Amino acid sequence: xxxxxxxxxxxxxxxxxxxxxxxxxxxxxxxxxxxxxxxxxxxxxxxxxxxxxxxxxxxxxxxxxxxxxxxxxxxxxxxxxxxxxxxxxxxxxxxxxxxxxxxxxxxxxxxxxxxxxxxxxxxxxxxxxxxxxxxxxxxxxxxxxxxxxxxxxxxxxxxxxxxxxxxxxxxxxxxxxxxxxxxxxxxxxxxxxxxxxxxxxxxxxxxxxxxxxxxxxxxxxxxxxxxxxxxxxxxxxxxxxxxxxxxxxxxxxxxxxxxxxxxxxxxxxxxxxxxxxxxxxxxxxxxxxxxxxxx
Amino acid sequence: xxxxxxxxxxxxxxxxxxxxxxxxxxxxxxxxxxxxxxxxxxxxxxxxxxxxxxxxxxxxxxxxxxxxxxxxxxxxxxxxxxxxxxxxxxxxxxxxxxxxxxxxxxxxxxxxxxxxxxxxxxxxxxxxxxxxxxxxxxxxxxxxxxxxxxxxxxxxxxxxxxxxxxxxxxxxxxxxxxxxxxxxxxxxxxxxxxxxxxxxxxxxxxxxxxxxxxxxxxxxxxxxxxxxxxxxxxxxxxxxxxxxxxxxxxxxxxxxxxxxxxxxxxxxxxxxxxxxxxxxxxxxxxxxxxxxxxxxxxxxxxxxxxxxxxxxxxxxxxxxxxxxxxxxxxxxxxxxxxxxxxxxxxxxxxxxxxxxxxxxxxxxxxxxxxxxxxxxxxxxxxxxxxxxxxxxxxxxxxxxxxxxxxxxxxxxxxxxx
Numbered sequence: 001x002x003x004x005x006x007x008x009x010x011x012x013x014x015x016x017x018x019x020x021x022x023x024x025x026x027x028x029x030x031x032x033x034x035x036x037x038x039x040x041x042x043x044x045x046x047x048x049x050x051x052x053x054x055x056x057x058x059x060x061x062x063x064x065x066x067x068x069x070x071x072x073x074x075x076x077x078x079x080x081x082x083x084x085x086x087x088x089x090x091x092x093x094x095x096x097x098x099x100x101x102x103x104x105x106x107x108x109x110x111x112x113x114x115x116x117x118x119x120x121x122x123x124x125x126x127x128x129x130x131x132x133x134x135x136x137x138x139x140x141x142x143x144x145x146x147x148x149x150x151x152x153x154x155x156x157x158x159x160x161x162x163x164x165x166x167x168x169x170x171x172x173x174x175x176x177x178x179x180x181x182x183x184x185x186x187x188x189x190x191x192x193x194x195x196x197x198x199x200x201x202x203x204x205x206x207x208x209x210x211x212x213x214x215x216x217x218x219x220x221x222x223x224x225x226x227x228x229x230x231x232x233x234x235x236x237x238x239x240x241x242x243x244x245x246x247x248x249x250x251x252x253x254x255x256x257x258x259x260x261x262x263x264x265x266x267x268x269x270x271x272x273x274x275x276x277x278x279x280x281x282x283x284x285x286x287x288x289x290x291x292x293x294x295x
Numbered sequence: 296x297x298x299x300x301x302x303x304x305x306x307x308x309x310x311x312x313x314x315x316x317x318x319x320x321x322x323x324x325x326x327x328x329x330x331x332x333x334x335x336x337x338x339x340x341x342x343x344x345x346x347x348x349x350x351x352x353x354x355x356x357x358x359x360x361x362x363x364x365x366x367x368x369x370x371x372x373x374x375x376x377x378x379x380x381x382x383x384x385x386x387x388x389x390x391x392x393x394x395x396x397x398x399x400x401x402x403x404x405x406x407x408x409x410x411x412x413x414x415x416x417x418x419x420x421x422x423x424x425x426x427x428x429x430x431x432x433x434x435x436x437x438x439x440x441x442x443x444x445x446x447x448x449x450x451x452x453x454x455x456x457x458x459x460x461x462x463x464x465x466x467x468x469x470x471x472x473x474x475x476x477x478x479x480x481x482x483x484x485x486x487x488x489x490x491x492x493x494x495x496x497x498x499x500x501x502x503x504x505x506x507x508x509x510x511x512x513x514x515x516x517x518x519x520x521x522x523x524x525x526x527x528x529x530x531x532x533x534x535x536x537x538x539x540x541x542x543x544x545x546x547x548x549x550x551x552x553x554x555x556x557x558x559x560x561x562x563x564x565x566x567x568x569x570x571x572x573x574x575x576x577x578x579x580x581x582x583x584x585x586x587x588x589x590x591x592x593x594x595x596x597x598x599x600x601x602x603x604x605x606x607x608x609x610x611x612x613x614x615x616x617x618x619x620x621x622x623x624x625x626x627x628x629x630x631x632x633x634x635x636x637x638x639x640x641x642x643x644x645x646x647x648x649x650x651x652x653x654x655x656x657x658x659x660x661x662x663x664x665x666x667x668x669x670x671x672x673x674x675x676x677x678x679x680x681x682x683x684x685x686x687x688x689x690x691x692x693x694x695x696x697x698x699x700x701x702x703x704x705x706x707x708x709x710x711x712x
Contacts, residue, residue: 013304013306013308013387013388013389013390014387014388014389015385015386015387015388016374016375016377016386016387016388018374018377018378018379018380018381019377019378019379019380027422028417028420028422031417031422031423032417032418035413035414035417035423036414039403039406039410039414042406042410043403043405043406115401117397117400117401118400118401118418120378121378121394121396121397121400122376122378122394122396122400122401122418122419123376123377123378123394124418191325191326191329192325193325193326193327194326197326289380290380292373292378292379293316293379
C-alpha cells in the first residue's frame with residue numbers, strides 16, 4: 001500500500017494542514033465573517049416586531065435610570081464647572097461605547113462552544129467566529145451612535161473638528177474588544193467558568209471606567225497628578241471613554257492625555273490594547289487546531 | 296497547475312497519516328478546579344485513532360473506507376476534510392472539496408431558505424456571488440420553490456435534508472467526502488443521494504465514501520480501504536474488503552472450534568462432533584455464497600437405536616430459522632444402529648444464504664415427532680457466509696429479471712427484480 005510520492009509534491013495539489021485560526025484565504029474569511037454577522041443582525045432586527053426599537057432601548061433604558069439617579073437625584077454633573085455641562089451626552093456616549101465592549105466580549109465567551117456543530121463538522125478558519133461577534137457588535141454600535149448623535153444635538157453639543165478623532169477612538173475600542181473576544185472564546189473551551197468570571201469582570205470595568213463618575217471627580221479624590229489617577233487612566237477603556245467625552249461632547253473635560261500627564265503617556269493604554277490583541281490572537285491561534293477535539 | 300503533472304498525480308494522496316487523541320482521565324473544566332489543585336497534573340490517555348495510513352485515490356474513483364464502529368474511518372474522513380489536524384503524515388488534495396459529513400451544517404432555523412443557502416454555500420467555499428447565482432438551481436433541485444419564504448424551523452425534517460443536500464451537490468466540488476450518516480434518510484432519499492453520486496462520478500468527480508454497510512460498498516465503490524483499530528488492513532476490490540470485513544467482524548475462529556458435544560449428552564446417543572464443510576469438502580468456518588456446502592454431524596450410539604432422525608435448524612443472528620432440514624423426510628427408516636456404532640448425518644445444500652453469520656442447531660431424536668431428543672448441538676457451531684451480493688434479503692436465489700416495453704400499454708413497464 002505504498003504510495004509513489006512524486007518528488008515534486010506541488011504537483012499533488014494543496015496539502016491539507018487541518019484546521020487553523022486563519023487559512024490564508026482572506027476573501028473566504030471575510031465573506032464568512034460578514035455573512036454570519038449579517039444573518040445574526042438580521043435576526044435581531046427582523047426577528048421581532050420591535051427589533052430596532054429594542055436594540056436601541058437597551059442603552060437608553062440604562063441611560064434613563066442612571067440619568068435619573070445621578071443627575072436628577074444626586075445632581076452629578078449639575079455643578080458650575082464647564083466640564084460638567086452636557087453630562088447627559090457624555091453619559092449616553094459612554095454607555096453606548098461600553099455597551100459595545102461588553103456585548104462583544106461577553107458574547108464571544110461562548111461563541112466557539114455554541115457553534116460546536118460548525119466547528120466539528122466543517123473546515124473553515126476558526127477566527128471567523130470571534131470576528132463575526134465583533135462585527136455584529138459594530139453593526140449595533142453604528143445604530144446606537146446615531147441615537148447618541150441625535151441626543152447630543154438636542155442637548156446642544158456643537159460639532160467640532162475634533163469629531164474626526166471618532167474613527168481612531170472606535171478603532172482602539174474595536175481592537176481591544178476583538179483581542180479579548182479571541183482570548184475569551186479560546187479560554188472558554190477548556191475553562192468553563194470563564195463566563196461568570198468575565199461577567200463580573202465586566203461589571204467591575206464598568207465602574208472603574210469614567211462611565212458614570214466624571215474623571216474630574218476621580219482626579220479630585222486621587223489627586224490630579226497622582227500615580228493612582230495615572231493608573232486609573234491607563235485602563236484602555238478609561239482612555240477611550242474619556243477621550244470620547246473630550247473630543248466628541250465637551251472640550252472643557254480633560255483629554256485622556258491630560259489626565260495621564262502628557263500625551264506621550266497615551267502610549268501606555270495603546271500598548272496595553274495592542275498587547276491584549278496580540279495575546280488574544282496568539283492564544284486563539286494556538287487553540288484553533290484542536291478546538292474540534294476538545295469541545 | 297501543470298497539466299502534464301496533474302493528470303498523472305491522483306487527486307488525493309495520503310502519506311503515512313497518524314492521528315491520536317488525548318483523552319484526559321479526569322477533565323478539569325474550570326479555573327476553580329485548576330486553582331484548587333494547581334499541582335495536580337491531568338493524566339491523559341492517548342488513544343491512537345489512526346496509525347500510519349497511506350493510500351491514494353484515483354481521479355474519478357468511488358473510493359470506499361470501511362471498518363467497524365471505532366475503527367477510525369470517520370476520523371480519517373475528518374482529517375481529509377481538514378476538520379482534525381493530523382499528528383504525522385501528510386495529505387494532498389487537488390481541487391475543490393465538498394464534505395457531506397453532516398448536511399445543513401450552520402443552517403439557522405430562524406432564517407428563510409435563501410439566507411441559509413447562501414451562507415452554507417460560502418461555508419463550502421463558494422463566493423457570495425456564486426452562492427447567490429446557484430440559489431435557483433438549489434431550490435429547484437430540492438423541490439422547495441413554494442416553501443422558499445418559510446423559515447427553516449417550519450420545514451419538515453425531510454425538506455431540511457433535501458435543501459441541505461441540494462446545497463452540497465451544487466458546490467461543484469471535484470472531490471466529495473461522504474460520511475455514512477447520509478444513510479439515515481428514508482430509502483427513496485438514499486437512492487436519490489446515490490443516483491447523484493453515481494452521476495457525479497460519471498462526470499469525473501472523485502468520491503470518498505465512508506461506510507460500514509458492505510452492501511453499499513459493493514454497489515458503489517471501485518476500490519475500498521479496510522480499517523481496523525486505526526490500522527489499514529486491506530486495500531482492494533470492494534468484495535475482497537467486504538469478505539474480510541465480515542471475517543474480522545464476526546471472528547473466524549469460533550466455527551473452527553467445531554462443536555464437540557462432550558460431557559452431558561444423552562444416555563442413548565451422543566453427537567460427538569459437528570462441523571461445516573465447503574464445496575471442496577474441507578472443514579470451513581466461512582463459506583462462499585452460491586457454492587455447495589454441508590453441515591455434518593458424527594453420532595455415536597450408546598444403546599441400540601431404531602431409525603434415529605437428525606434435524607438441522609440454521610439460525611441467523613436474530614435467532615430466526617432460515618433453513619430447517621431433517622433426515623426424516625428422505626430416510627425415515629434409517630435403520631437399526633447398535634450400541635457402540637457410529638453414524639454420520641449429512642445435510643448438503645446450495646448455499647443461498649445472504650452473507651451473514653449463522654449458527655446451526657442440530658438435534659438427534661427418535662423416530663416420530665422428532666421431539667424425543669437424544670442429543671443436541673446448540674450454539675457451539677457457527678459459520679459465516681461471505682459474498683458480494685448483500686442487497687438486504689435473507690436468502691439469495693437466482694432471480695430472472697426483465698425490462699420490456701409491454702405492447703398493450705407502452706407506458707406501463709414490467710420490472711421484476
